[in-house]
Amino acid sequence: MKLVVDKNICIGCGMCIDICPEVFQYDDQDKSEVIKEKVESELEDSAGEACEACPVDAIEISEE
């Protein structure tokens, strides 16, 4: 699974980072960025939960 955060949409609420800090972290502009090139299967559930929790739908799954 590969994820992308659209930083034009992200409002930096931190929800995805709270849910799945293994995959998301704040960048230097306090927006979320994906720190894993590829999300391992054991993290897919929490990464998917983070996608669904994003209030502005800024996280896209770019590859299954």
Ligand code: SF4
């Ligand atoms: S949950 Fe969405 S809006 Fe909030 S920090 Fe993550 S990507 Fe940005």
